[in-house]
Amino acid sequence: MTETSTSAADGPGDAASPFRNRLAFDLDVDICVVGAGVAGLTVAREAARLGASVAVLEGRHVGWNASGHNLGTVMPGFGVPVSDLIERVGLDDARELWALAKEGVDYVRATATEDLIPGIATSEGALEVSNVDAGETLIRRLQTLAEDFATEVEGWQVDRVRSVLGTGRYFHGIHYPKAFQLDGRKYVHGLAALATRMGARIFEDTPVVSIDFSGIRKRIVTPSARLRASHIVLAGNVHLGAPLKRLSETLLPVWRYAALTEPLGERLAEIISFHGSVTDSDGIDHFRLVDGDRLLWSSPETTWEARPGRFGAAVRRRIATVFPQLGKVPIADVFGGAVGVTVHGMPQIGQLRRGLWVASGFGRQGLNTSAMAGQLIARSILWGDDRWRLFSPFELVWAGGTTGRVAGHVIGLWARGASSAAGMLARHREGARAKERVREARLAEANFKAGTRGPAPRHPPPGAVRPAPPPAAQEGAEPDPVASQESEGIPGGPM
Secondary structure (H helix, E strand, C coil): CCCCHHHHHCCCCCCCCCCCCCCCCCEEEEEEEECCCHHHHHHHHHHHHCCCCEEEECCCCCCCCHHHCCCCEECCCCCCCHHHHHHHHCHHHHHHHHHHHHHHHHHHHHHCCCCCCCCCCCEEEEEEECCCCCHHHHHHHHHHHHHHCCCCCEEECHHHHHHHECCCCCCCEEEEEEEEECCHHHHHHHHHHHHHHCCCEEECCCCCCEEECCCCCEEEECCCCEEEEEEEEECCHHHCCHHHHHHHCCCEEEEEEEEEECCCCHHHHHHECCCCEEEECCCCCEEEEECCCEEEEEEEEECCCCCHHHHHHHHHHHHHHHCHHHCCCCEEEEEEEEEEECCCCCCEEEEEECCEEEEECCCCCCHHHHHHHHHHHHHHHHHCCCHHHHHCCCCCCCCCHHHHHHHHHHHHHHHHHHHHHHHHHHHHHHHHHHHHHHHHHHHHHHHHHHCCCCCCCCCCCCCCCCCCCCCCCCCCCCCCCCCCHHHHHCCCCCC
16 A cells, blocks of 8 residues: 555556566566566566576566555564564574564665655654553563564553554554655655666566476466576466466465545644554554655455455544544545465465575565565575575465455454454453542542541552561560551540
């Protein structure tokens, strides 16, 4: 989903695109990339920079799907919790994988500059907020990220989160100060321009009809020409088509829809003063400010493609639910794109057979991971970098076909419902605690005015040390006098 009003309003293909030529003649290259998204274009740019001849075949046009329709958040890590990553591959390999993901962030930051891509419009910071009161979990995650994975993070208490997000729905948060946002469509088109500047050739409207993987030189057939290459990189996500159906079926297609509001004026800044992107810990809502007074919000998901316009009302309702002060905001545009989600949640990166490479399955956190994959595969082909083997434990697994889509949709609905219920319960408990504090404060005030201490609390506060019982009276000893409540409160009582 795009980031600015201009990008969001643009059509799926810009008329000024310099890549409007299809492959109409036979061609021999070192590397053929199938798919002109961020991953494929990064492979093309880096391989061409290292001296290889590169052709990119795109069945539609540059950045037409998820790469050109995202919220543009670039942050370290993958689409699975870091604890799951450690459990799957162990701490040492998890650290190496995380370091690769951070390299992807660094690559995008170095590329997304005004000098290389004018008008890229970056903003700093990302905030992950919790729908429930999860302070202890937050501390554990902060320790893991900061100490074990050398990631700069900050823990935000509830008050700080709510000081920048005017809603009571969120509790604690994790702030990534080195994360950033950019205009997704401008980035993918800028990346294509940089790749062609390095010598890569991009052919749009050129679907792959068939591929012969045998032999040293692989053969690719398109509707109007043939191409031969020593290496083929499959970077087409869920739209690789019939020749690569078995690979496409290892991905569950998930369509994510977003809406861009009309300008909302100064009231938006009064309610949301955080200028980075915000996502909740359950992955339901993802939003950020655009152009100072517009809100870009992604929420609904489906496992079937639908007309984006159908989801405008759903996004409007969701915004009103989280920020009721905004009311029914006017929607300027609604758009969506499909991501490929693997069964294990990690991207598919590596060599399937000699000369055949895959870079797909980046899920909902794709900008840093797809950039990392493109850079890693180009170096693997031309330099022999074998770090792609770190992804070997995440094998290709069939995603279940139609049954998988149905199950994914049901699980998604259940997860959203469970998150909503947990959030409601957390807010109810918070409200109950607040009412109890108010009641105790009023009781204390009433007791003070009446000159009494009031009854002792029924339960000691958490962590309080219980007073030790008085020593037993010795036989024959005179007991100490015990002052009554009245004598303590009334002048002239026993001393």
